[in-house]
Amino acid sequence: MDFLAQQFIPVSPFESVSGTHHQLRLLTAVEAAEMVKVKPSCIRQWVRRGYLQPTARNLKSGAWLYREDHILVTEKERRMKREPRRQLADQSVACPSMGYSAEMRQR
16 A cells, blocks of 8 residues: 555545556645635635535545645636626716715716
């Protein structure tokens, strides 16, 4: 039994911890979040919403582990599906405390 098999439990019987051609990189939620520049809570939301599935679990810490390639694909899909924030063309909100007025907006 190799070292990885002793340290991690694969979640799915169809997933293997190591690939045939290269070693898969398994990341915790914190490491995955740092890699794609989101908060760890975002990674947990992806899991809860079904966008991402854990690949294995660390036996010592109990932390869920995710494949690096799955994280990258999920992050790319989430960014592509995100709608751009709408900018209102006729926005005439006055905010005197910030120095904006309705007259300034109309110029």
